[in-house]
Amino acid sequence: MSAVTASSPQRLYPVRRRVPLTRVTKVELRKMFNTRSGFWLMASIVISAVLATGGVILWAPDDQLTYSTFATAIRFPVVIILPLIAILAVTSEWSQRAGLTTFTLIPHRSRIITAKAISSVLIAFAATVLAFAVGALGNLLSAGVTGTTPVWNVTLTQCLYYLLGMLLSLLTGFMLGVLLRSSTGAIVAYFVLTFVLPIVFGLLGDNQLWFHDLQPWIDIQFAQGGLFVFERALTAEQWAHIAVTGVTWLLLPMAIGLGFATRAEVK
Amino acid sequence: MITVEGVTRKYGSFTAVDDVTFTAHVGRVTGFLGPNGAGKSTTMRIMVGLTRATAGTITISGRHYVDLPNPGLDVGVLLDASAQHAGRTGREILTIAQQYMGLPRSRVDEMLDVVSLTPSEASRRVGNYSLGMRQRLGIATALIGDPSVLILDEPANGLDPAGIRWMRDLLRSYADRGGTVLLSSHLLHEIEVIADDIVMIGNGKIVSQGTKTELLHAAGTVVRAADLPRLDRALGQLAIATTRSQAGALLTDVDPVLVGKVALEAGVALSELRTADAGLEDMFLALTATSPREGTTT
Numbered sequence: 215m216s217a218v219t220a221s222s223p224q225r226l227y228p229v230r231r232r233v234p235l236t237r238v239t240k241v242e243l244r245k246m247f248n249t250r251s252g253f254w255l256m257a258s259i260v261i262s263a264v265l266a267t268g269g270v271i272l273w274a275p276d277d278q279l280t281y282s283t284f285a286t287a288i289r290f291p292v293v294i295i296l297p298l299i300a301i302l303a304v305t306s307e308w309s310q311r312a313g314l315t316t317f318t319l320i321p322h323r324s325r326i327i328t329a330k331a332i333s334s335v336l337i338a339f340a341a342t343v344l345a346f347a348v349g350a351l352g353n354l355l356s357a358g359v360t361g362t363t364p365v366w367n368v369t370l371t372q373c374l375y376y377l378l379g380m381l382l383s384l385l386t387g388f389m390l391g392v393l394l395r396s397s398t399g400a401i402v403a404y405f406v407l408t409f410v411l412p413i414v415f416g417l418l419g420d421n422q423l424w425f426h427d428l429q430p431w432i433d434i435q436f437a438q439g440g441l442f443v444f445e446r447a448l449t450a451e452q453w454a455h456i457a458v459t460g461v462t463w464l465l466l467p468m469a470i471g472l473g474f475a476t477r478a479e480v481k
Numbered sequence: 482m483i484t485v486e487g488v489t490r491k492y493g494s495f496t497a498v499d500d501v502t503f504t505a506h507v508g509r510v511t512g513f514l515g516p517n518g519a520g521k522s523t524t525m526r527i528m529v530g531l532t533r534a535t536a537g538t539i540t541i542s543g544r545h546y547v548d549l550p551n552p553g554l555d556v557g558v559l560l561d562a563s564a565q566h567a568g569r570t571g572r573e574i575l576t577i578a579q580q581y582m583g584l585p586r587s588r589v590d591e592m593l594d595v596v597s598l599t600p601s602e603a604s605r606r607v608g609n610y611s612l613g614m615r616q617r618l619g620i621a622t623a624l625i626g627d628p629s630v631l632i633l634d635e636p637a638n639g640l641d642p643a644g645i646r647w648m649r650d651l652l653r654s655y656a657d658r659g660g661t662v663l664l665s666s667h668l669l670h671e672i673e674v675i676a677d678d679i680v681m682i683g684n685g686k687i688v689s690q691g692t693k694t695e696l697l698h699a700a701g702t703v704v705r706a707a708d709l710p711r712l713d714r715a716l717g718q719l720a721i722a723t724t725r726s727q728a729g730a731l732l733t734d735v736d737p738v739l740v741g742k743v744a745l746e747a748g749v750a751l752s753e754l755r756t757a758d759a760g761l762e763d764m765f766l767a768l769t770a771t772s773p774r775e776g777t778t779t
Contacts, residue, residue, distance in 0.1 A: 226627035232550040233581060241580045248577075249568035250606065311564035314531070315574075315622065318558045319581045321530045321547040479532055480564075 235332075238325055243333040246303050255299050259341050260348075262291035267352035271359065279356045280365035282444035284349035285376065289442055292341055296380060297387025297408075300334040301400045304391030304475075309398075313480040323476045331388060338384045342377045372444050379441035382460065383408075386434075389464050393471030395478060407463075408435060434459035482507050482661055483528065483630060488537035490523055497523045499685035500537070505630075505663040505678070510656045512676030512693075513665035516768055520685040521665040522560070525634050529558050541630055553582040557623030557631045562615035562639070567608030571598060571618045574607060575625060582626045592621040597647075612639025620648070631655065633664040637671050649675050669765050679761075683768035689761075697756050701734040705753035706744065715747035716740070732757060 246252050266287040274283055304327070307313030320326050346368075357364035386407060390400040415433040418425045430437050430452075437455035440448050448456075483505040490498040498520040505511035515521050526532040528539045530547040538545070541556055549555050565574055575589045593603050596617040607615065616639055623631060631652070637645050652662050652675060666672050672679060673693065680690040689696065706712045709731055716723050716733060721743070723733045730753065733740060737754050744751050 227554050227582075227584065230550045230554060231583075233583065237580065237583060241577055244580070245577060248570075248573045249566050251568055306566055310566040310568075311561070312566045314560055314564035315558075315578070317531060318529045318560070319553050319578060321549070321552060477533075479526075 233320060235325060235329060238320060238329040239332045242303070242326070242329040243336065245306075246299060246333060246337065249306070251302060252299070255295060255302070256337075259292055259295050260344065262295065263288045263345055263348040266291055267348050271352060271356045276360055276362075279353070279360065279362075280367045281349060281353045282367050282372075284352045285345060285368060286442065286444070288345040288349055289376070289379075292345055293380060293383045294408075296338055296341055296384045297390075297404055298401065299337060300330075300384050300387035301391040301404060302397060303330050303334060304388060305395055305397040305400055308395040308478070308480060311480060317480060324472070327392065327472065327475060334384055334388055335381060338380045339377070342373075342380050345376075345380075346373065368444055371447065375441045375448070379438055382434075382438055382441075382456075382464070385464050385468075389468040389471060392475050393467050395471075395475060412436065430455040431458050432462075434463040482542055483511075483632070483663055484540045484543075485524065485528070486538050486540075488524060488527060488539060489535045490520075490527060490532065491535045496685050498527070498534075501682065501685070501687055502537075503680045503687060503690055505661050507629075507661050508656055508659055509677040510652050510662040510664065510675055511678045511680060512672035513663060513680050513682065514669060514672045514765070515665075515667065515682035515688075516765075517667050519667075519682045519768070521667075521682060522634055524682075525560060525632055525663075525665065528632055529556065529560070531560075551582060551626075553578065553626035553628065555626075555628050555630060557626065557628040557633075559616075559619040559623045559631075559633045559636055561634065562612065562619035562636075565607045565615070565618075568606055570604050570606050571610065571614070572603040574618060575603075575621055578622045578625050584625065588625055592625045595624065595651075596621040613641060613644055616640055616644075620651070629659070630661045631663065633662070635666055636664055637666060637668075637675075645671070645674075669762055673761075681761075681764065681768070688768060689764060696761050701732055701757050702737045702740050703730050703732055703753065703755050703757045704737075704740050704744070704751060705730045706749045706751045708749050711747060712744055712749045712751075715743050715749070719743060 247256055267284055270279070270284055270287045307316055307326070316326055317323055353364045353366070387400070387404055390403050390407070394400045394403060412433060412435040415425075415429055415436060419429040419433075419436075420426075437452070437459040440452050441456075485501055485503050488498055488501045489496065501520070501524055503511075513521050513524070523532060527534045528541070528546060529552075530545075541549070546552060546556065552558075572589065572593070575592060576586075579586065579589050593600070598614065598617055598621070602614065607618070610618070616636055620633075620636060623633065637648055640648060652664065656662050656677070664672075664675065676693055678690070678692050679696055681688045703726070704712065709729075713723055713731060716731075721733055721735055721739075723731050726732050737756055741751070741754055744754075
C-alpha cells in the first residue's frame, strides 16, 4: 500500500465553473469508443463498408458499377449499425449502471442526453463521409479493373438526402434508447420497428385499399424510402410524409422518453 | 459539512427514509450505520441528487448538490463500486472523471498511485476486477477532484484486512486535513474503528446518534478483578450501582477512569477494565433482528 499523497482538501482546484456542454460532449464521444463493444461497433462500420464495396466490385454487373451502386450497397450495413451505436450510448448508463457516476458528476441529466445526441449526430456525419469515401475508392478501383471511366452519378442534393436518411435512422435508435433505457429492449424494439413493422405495413398496404393511401403517412420506413434512391428529387408530399412520420415515430416518443430518463432512478 | 434536515422518501406506501436529520461535520469521519435496507443508500442517493426526496432538504457546505457547478471538485462520491461499464479499463474510467471535471491528465496517474493500482491493473477491463479493486478505483474516482467532502457507501466491502487498514488511514488523514467524510456500513466494528461520529439508522429512522465516545460511554464499564466482591462493596459505598454479568464481570454505568480509581483505593487488583460496547452492539443487534436481511453483504 502506498502512502496517502492526496494533498489537503480545497487547495488543488479552487476555481468553480459550470462544466461546459462542449466538454461533456467530448467525454460522451470518448465513451462511445472506449468500451470493447463500442470500439467494435465503430470498427464494424468501416469493415462492413469495405466488405460491401468489395461485394459490389466482385458481383455487380459491369454496367451497374457506378458511384450510386456503391453508396447504396454501403448504406445497408451502416444504417443498421448506426442506431445500435446510439442505443448503447444511452442505455449503457442504465444497463451497465455507469450513470451512477455520470449523473453525479453532471447532475443535470438533460445535459448528458443532449451531449449524447450531439455526439451521435457527429458519428452519423462521420459515417456518411466514410461511406462516400469508401464508395469513391471502390468506384475508382472497379473502373481501373474493368478499364472504363468511373461513373459519378450522385448529385450533392442526393448526398444530403443520404445524410438525412442516416440521421433519421440513428435518431430512431437514440429515441428507443432514451425511451426504454435497456440495451436488450431497445435493440429488439429497433429491429421490430425497422424490419418487422414495414413488412406488416407492406402487407396491409397491398391488401387493404383504405391503408394503401395512408401508408406513407404512417410507415416511417416507407416515408423515408425516397431518401436513399439516387434518382429524383423528393416531392413536397414526400417531405410531408417524412415530417409527419418523424413527429409521430421520433419526436413524440423522444419527448416521453426524456421525461422518464430525467426522473428514472439509476439503481 | 453535510446537513440533512427532515429528509423523507416514500415509494408508494413504503417509507424508505423517514424524517432523517443529522449533520456530518468538517474534520470528522461520520459513520452511517445500519442493517441492509435501513435507508442508508437511499439517503446518500438523495444527497447527490440521484433520488428526489419526498420531503426535507440536504445541503453540502450550504448548497444543494445539483446547484454545484462542477460537483466532482466539491464532493467525492462512491455509491456502488460495481456500477461501472464492465468493458472499460480502470484507467479509462478515471480518465472520464478527469475529463468531466476538466483536470490535468497527470491527475489520473497520481490517483492510480494513491489507491495502489498498478499500470497493468489499470489497463485491464473493470469486468475482470475483484470487488476490492473496484472499491479502490471508486475511491480514486471520488478523490480525483480533490473534494472537501466525501460520501462513500459501504467503501470497505470487498477489501482485505490490509485494504481496510489502508482505507482507515486514508480517511483519517483526509478528515484531519479538514475534510468531511460520511461513510456507511452495515458492520458495527468497521464503523467503530473508522468513525468519530456515529449515526445509526434502522427501518428508515434514526435510532441513535452522537460521537463515538458518547455512544460508547452510554454503555458503561466492564471490570473484572481477582476479588470482585470487595470491588463491588467499594463501588457500593460510593453509591455506584453495579450488576454482575453472566460471564462473571461487573458492569456499571460510570466511566472506566472512576472505576480504576476506586479499585486503586480499595487495593483491588484488576484483571480487566474497559468501556462496554455492548450498548451500541445490543442496539444494533436489536435493529438487525427485526430485519430479515441480517448478515448479507450487499
